[in-house]
Amino acid sequence: MRRLLFLLPALALLALPASAQPNADSRIQMDDPRVGLAAGLFDAEESIWNLRLLSATPPPADFVGVTNSDLAFQGNYAIQGNYNGILVWDLTNPAEPELVTEYVCPASQSDVSVYGNLMFVSGEGLGGRLDCGTQGNEGRVSEERLRGIRIFDITDIRQPEYISNVQTCRGSHTHSVLKSPEDDENVYIYVSGSAPVRPAEELADCVAQDPTDDPNSALFRIEVIQVPLADPASARIVSSPRIFEGLTAPESHGMAPADVRAVEEAREAGKFVVYFFGQDRVLPDGFARQLLQQMVQERGGSGEPTEADSTLLRERLPAMMAERFGDPEEASDEPRPGPDQCHDITLYPEIGLAGGACEGYGLLLDISDPANPFRLDAVADTNFSYWHSATFSNDGTKVLFTDEWGGGGQPKCRPDDPYEWGANAIFTIEDREMTFASYYKMPAPQSAQENCVAHNGSLIPVPGRDIMVQSWYQGGISVFDWTDAENPTEIAYHDRGPVDADRMQSGGSWSVYWYNGLIVSSEIARGLDVFELVPSEHLTQNEIDAANTIQFAELNAQGQPAYDFPPSFALVRAYMDQLERAGMGSGGEMEQGRQMVDQAESASGAARSQMLMQLADAAEQRARGQHADKVMMLVGALRELAMAG
């Protein structure tokens, strides 16, 4: 690395595009209706677009004023974590959620998950107790303290039974439940804990030293708990994978599309472009002039460089750079210090991958062996402060990471806060490697009284598109389309004014997830909000209806389920709507197609099948050009529907 010293003057000159400068960013919309909403706890002014608020239910008396956190779902129930315990809501009538369980058992963050008759709850804060007592723990060492995972039997969800717990060295900030397709006898819990390591006097073998000083360090690892389904009370830690070891990470993400274009434009303008530190960079004019002068001197000439000098420099530049500064590829292979913990890990067992949001890195993990995950790829990003959570596209070709800059308790959506900071970063996945595509940040600037940054969300299963609903704390909830990884676009939102007009009072949406046609949001201060989608130019009723054909038996957003659409007329019409939105089917063709679908729906049996098959054949003949793939989705949907009878 020493020889890189010579690189210094050059590095200072090789300026990156100044993409992170605050202010005057057109993506931050000062005239948005969400700007300037009046404050209030239960009566704040609201702004809503392409969503309908079905209900807003305040927390019960024992829980109000204490932070509401994450959500899990089972059947008609939503399970809501709260720093004071667990709430279970029956959403059978989403306009009037019924609170069926209040379980007082304090501990932050009360991250919740379900699997069958089991419920898992995270405890991290120092006040959590084994007996669920509300008195906290006085001493730095306490036999009564719970930091880890609580396990409940929810055979009767209205009467959760606390059956066991697994203590961990750093507690459980969040956790993710993994049901491997290969293992029907156990579920696995990946525990992420970001709080300090507890003293060894409290929990044996907890070591806070750096792993280089003590190999048993509780840092630089995650915990994997195995829960035997036949005997969940015997759950225990089975491995502590050091998924960060030997991490070589780039200093920043690959170039954004705009940066790539900037380099191309520079190249076309005749500037010198050189591959350096993992990416193409434009040689600054001053530096280029120096090198050109060197060409002139080497041929023993004087004065201005000629065209020939320029050509020669272009040829020799890569070798010159390698000679002077060393091979950048070689240098970048050296290991660098990695993160020591993940904040959250999203498991996607159907594709055998997990997205680990781990401090300064986004990791791609192979989880095909549940107890022994290993790292496939790692990305870092100079605009990212703290990698918080991950969501895959349903087909697994993209992953979206969030940056919880400031930890969620700070207002990071003010007009001057850069668009790239505290945002989402979208990556494409190819050959199990991630490539940066773009950022997305909820575009409406918020006041300094509103904690706001990217937070939890989930996919809305609209066929043929990648649509996500996401929490932004007091920035409200934002629904956006990221089908085109380079151009994410907002299509719906809901926002309230601050909890308090004069001071930053923690509030807003902690988590918002789509679950069986409902969009359910856990509001930190205000309780539980339930929404449904409203059709718009960005999303049709047919697309919403098709999404609603997906029915989960349960949902933990961090254990991402794959979905597959059952045949339906809504699915067929959703694809037709998308083709029409894309400009296909002119000259009445689409209208004709729609009439045939209507007729098929009125028909039955063989007649219906025949009509659908004919339509599929006719559509297939039009499957060419840029929308061929989408047309073939329609063809597939028609044929499946025909065969479904």
Add this chain to the structure above:
Amino acid sequence: MHPSTRRAGLGVLLAVLVLPVAAQTTSTEDLEALYWQRQQEAMSRYTQADVTFMTMMIGHHAQALVMSGMAERNGAGPEVSRLAARIANAQRDEIATMQRWLRDRDLPAPEVRVDGARLWIRGGLDVHSMHSEGGMHDGGDASAMHAGHDMGDSDDMSDGHQGDGMGGHAGHDMGSASAGADGARPGEVDGTALHAGMDGMLTQAQLDRLDAASGTTFDRLFLDFMIDHHAGAVTMVETLFDADGTGQDEAAFRLASDIQVDQRTEIARMEQMLDALGGPVD
């Protein structure tokens, strides 16, 4: 208002509050009243170590503002500029949070002012004498307390810090800080001198050296100093959590955890950046 008494009192109060309540019949108005009542109650759940942490960390963070403010005028590279901008943004917000945390509890909060390479602090509890007297000062003119600290009495610098646990807040030596001179406004003391000896705090000489550097030399010095500075904050959080009864206050626990996690993350990133720049300046 001794903290431990207040906490015991709260335990009783909470125990009452979690008794079954007829939730269905609680009106929104009552819930809102309960909400604000709980916010008030939460504020009484703290220890002296929490207060010390907040007071000291404000000064510690403020020095990061001094350092970050130098980036632009000293020609920092784009990566360090971006990092400095983010550090300034984050720490300014956290200072505001910590000041509010103190004010919410009717405790005096230090005000900070950055003037070039100088840091000025006004007000705030005298955390030092709090320890030696075993109780809290009831506000008052804290800067007078700071300023009144036997200037130049070197014995006092090392006195009474064993239980402090913050790596020594030993900088009450106003003799070297020339209080009242060099652009201090009324009531202000030299923040750099005030916090000298705390983990990761730079001396005025180091700050001046950083401010005199430019370009890549600045980048390397900045990263080197900021890594140490952040590591000091991480140590302060570890020290806080190592004390009995601390972090029971959810706001303090969360803020301290966030500071620790963010700064650890940033340390790793800065080590990479420094590595890429050829390591520390000799």
